[in-house]
Amino acid sequence: MSIAEEQMSGLSAAEVARRVADGETNALPERVGRSVGDIVRANVFTRINAILAVLFLLVLATGSLIDGMFGLLIVGNSVIGIVQEVRAKRTLDRLAIVGQARPVVRREGRSQQIPPDQVVLDDLIELGPGDQIVVDGEVVDTAALEVDESLLTGEADPVDKQVGDPVMSGSFVVSGSGVYRATRVGSQAYAAQVTAEAGKFTLVNSELRSGISTILKVITFLLFPAGLVTIYNQLFASHQPWRDAVNGMVGALVPMVPEGLVLMTSIAFAVGVVRLGRRNCLVQELPAIEGLARVDVVCADKTGTLTENGMRLSEVIPVGDADEAELRRALAAIAAADPRPNASIAAIAEACPKAPHWQPTATAPFSSAKKWSGISFGVDGDWLLGAPDVLLDPDFPAAATAQELGARGLRVLLLANGDRPVDAPDAPGTVTPQALVVLEQKVRPDAAATMKYFASQGVSTKVISGDNAVSVGAVAQSLGLPGGDHPVDARELPTDTAELADELDAATVFGRVRPDQKRAMVSALQSRGHTVAMTGDGVNDVLALKDADIGVAMGSGSPATRAVAQIVLLDDRFATLPSVVGEGRRVIGNIERVSNLFLTKTVYSVVLAFLVGVVGIGAQIWHGRPIGYPFLPRHMTIAAWFTIGLPAFVLSLAPNAERARRGFVRRVLRLAVPSGVVIGVMTFIAYLIAYRGADESQAQRTQASTSALITLLIIAVWVLAVVARPWVWWKLILILGSVAGYLVLFSVPFFRHFFQLDPTNVAMTAVAVVCGGVGVFAVEVAWRFAERFGAGSDTSH
Structure with a gap:
């Protein structure tokens, strides 16, 4: 073997092993942006978890462990988020292995496909049309190699590459073929990040996620003043014992925190990834x-x-007096001389396997710009294969035949001779048509x-x-x-x-x-x-x-x-696209429903806290009747169970074929804010009617809180019913199940004692129901008004 042949045979197994041991491999950061450890930290150490943890510790300081049940949200949010994101990560990683580019390297004289991270320094990598260049290198062999570097430089024109020219990772081959030697691998490559970023799992640049972020900013803006008013009223103006004051303060602040909104969004996206993964969609x-x-x-x-990628040679139609057998020999020679055949050449090679021993002297690979390829065989002629309407004069009889065949959905190529080498600057020159090559494509x-x-x-x-x-x-x-x-x-x-x-x-x-x-x-x-x-x-x-x-x-x-x-x-499978559209609609529509529920809860919590706080502070100033927050943390925990928590989880994963519309934030705000205001106001009215003053007995305080809670739950369940529209059987079961759950809590003695509920005062309960009915009517009017006068401002797609 000559020195040149030895250099072009590639690395030996021992040389590869030595480079792997020295760390000279194309090892890149893990495809998905976050490791399992990163996912765990991102789901545990969140701002919302931190707020809930502080409030949980305050409740523990009062000795009321029952009122600290909301602390389970910290565990639940974290565990569910971790499980779903890890599940999505594993699905993506598995699919990425199937879908990744696998370069062809030459080692010990043999060509083999390997994963890109197994490329080592000095590897010889073969290139053909469409191949992505995975590491930086230097061209050592070329056959009209043209590389598109637009992904790196922004310049769309292909760059002709000669022996000794550099090639950069992130670029790709437009036409021709060649071999290059890897000179920089891994993180040292000029554009290693380009190929890594192309397959990175991201949660950004989304109208939905940016909308959620906007909503959270609005909530954060509301939390500070409402929180300050509540803290002052509970600790200084209500004249309650410190344990009751702290529990009331925590009961007011906990529901203001949209603890599940980001979680439900992440779950909906992650489940979408897994569902599409099952359909082999990466x-x-x-x-x-x-x-x-x-x-x-x-x-x-x-x-x-x-159409399907595979094609079949249907017929070869000679032009003029050309002999079909000789034309098929020429086609076989062209196919055999192409080192990286496309689908058309592969179909020709399958139909014409017996190639003559013609020696190529020049090649012109196919490109989308010129619409033809060619090979010169010295004394055996300069052969062209390309689009008839590009190579032929429109008035030539064969052009009309090609047009008629194309009109039947067939792919037609022209086999022709040129009068000069195919790599000449003015090629193809004068074209002499020889045959129409008809290929069948299956739709x-x-x-x-x-x-x-x-x-x-x-x-x-x-x-x-x-x-x-x-x-x-x-x-x-x-x-x-x-x-x-x-x-x-x-x-x-x-x-x-x-x-x-x-x-x-x-x-x-x-x-x-x-x-x-x-x-x-x-x-x-x-x-x-x-x-x-x-x-x-x-x-x-x-x-x-x-x-x-x-x-x-x-x-x-x-x-x-x-x-x-x-x-x-x-x-x-092109038919997978409707499934992707369906998943997108499910995510968008369901997260909008869920956002309405969470934002409604935040709004009514803020409104109620403001009303109680302002009245309480006013009572302190004017020596009126002091008033404390009506609910314990345990009350707000059970209020969220069947109006938000379980329903939100079900709705976020449910089928949803509604058309996607712009204006997510505006639509959520205009529907959730009126509902939240109605709940907050009507709950406060019910509480004021039932409230007997700061010196009321514990039983009277419990009855007043229960009355306010009944009003809140009646309206909140109706908000859930409105958000769940249009109703189908499983949504009705979800709504009726929520109602049944609350009936059990209010009627079973154990639960009434455990959650400090007392609906036995018939007059107060009747007032609560009436206030709830008024609230339901007000919510329905507000939502119908918003739907009627707001729909025109949204852009449907």
Whole structure:
């Protein structure tokens, strides 16, 4: 073996082992952003847990362990959050192993696929179209290798790479093939973070999560003044014993804390990840679940998305007097000379396995820009294979035949001879057509149903393909897509964004679209306020996938597309997309319901605390009747059990097919705030009517608190009923179960004694029921008013 051959054979097993021992591997940080330890710490050491812990210690200081039951929320919140996030993490990690790019390395003269973290320094890595460059290196062999470095530099034009040129991780191969030697691996690579970030599990850049954050800020703003008023009134103005004063203060502050809101949001997202994982859908960025539910335009590539990747050579139609047997020999030679065949070449190679011993002298790999590839075989000719409508004069008879075949949904390539080497600057030169190569593509059986689903949901579909426009239109027509009979040739499209947006509004099917045009189309749609999802599997889709609001890649597509997409369909099933939309709608709709419940509780807690505090402080100033907070912490604990806690958990995971709408925060505030105010005011009125003064007996105090609690529970259960609309059987069971739970607590002597409840004063209980009925009526009016006059301000998708 010569020195050059030895250098190109790759590392030996001993050399690999030595580099692994020296730490010269491509080991990168764990794919998911947080380890199990990080997840535990993030769920235990939260601001809400800290507030509850302080209040819990205050209650323990009074010696009333029963009133400290809310401390179980600390444990419950933490355990549930940890379990769900770890579960989602494991699902993502398992799917990531299936979906990750696996580079081909050359070791001891043999090529083998390995995980990217097993690449070591000085490895020889083979490259082909669509391959992602996983480490930095230097090119040692090239066959017209062109690399797109736009993900690193922002420059969209492919860069021609010669021997000795550097290549950077995070870039990908557009056309050609080659081999490069790894020079920087792991954290030393120039853009190691790019590929890591492409698959990172995130909880950011989401309207839903930013809305929750806004709500929490509003609550925090309310907590301080309400808390200060409550603390002063309980400790200084109410003239209660210190234990009763502290318990009342804690009873007022605990329900102000939305202890389950963030938890329920995280659970809903995490369960969505797990559910989609079962469908072989890898969610690389969590907000993609929510984002796809808001999408109103889906741009679908034809090949590999609407049609299956595999193709079959249907026939070879000679042009003129060419001999079909000789043409098939030429096709076999072209296929055999291609080191990284695409789907078309692979189909030709399968049908024409007996290749002649022609020696390639020049190659021109296929690219989406020029729409043809070629190989020069010296004395055996310069052969071209590409799009008939690009290589042929439109007036040539074979062009009409190709058009007719394309109109039937077939893929047609032209086999031709050029008059100069294919790598010449002015290639292909004069083209002499030899044959039409007809390939059959099978439309995915689930594509039509998926298109129908999107149409029924008001989501428009644009088919954008690099193939012949007539062929793309035929596929679209077979799927029942409107506009398939009027496909547009993208070579005639304007470059101005506004004009391009007009064309996209008017048409549905586009053929002969260049990669830069796909990107421009996404931008044009976004300029009209559309939320755009782009699906694709080829290297020509990467830039559009990156710029779209949601990028969806096929699992069998190029590593570059999988790296930039937010969602990867590992089993290539286009029909999985409705499931992703469904999960997004479930998350958005259910978290809105849950947010209404938690925010309502916070509002009525703040209102009640303010009313009691202001009246109590006023009584101290004007020497009136002092008043303390009506509830013990245990009362607010049971109030949350069946109006918020259990119902919120069920509603956050329940099916929900409601259309996603903008304006999450505004909608939640306008529905929850009136309800909270009504509950707070009516509960305070019921308490004032039942209250007998600071010197009332313990029995009278218990009856007054019970009366106020009955009013609160009646209205809060009705809020739950309104939030749960539209009602179905399981929601009715949930609501009736909540009512039954409270009836048990108020009627069973053990529970009445344990929770200090006394509904035996018929007059007070009747007043409480009347106040509750008034509150129910007021809530219903407020909600109907909000629905009627607020719906027009929301934008549906």
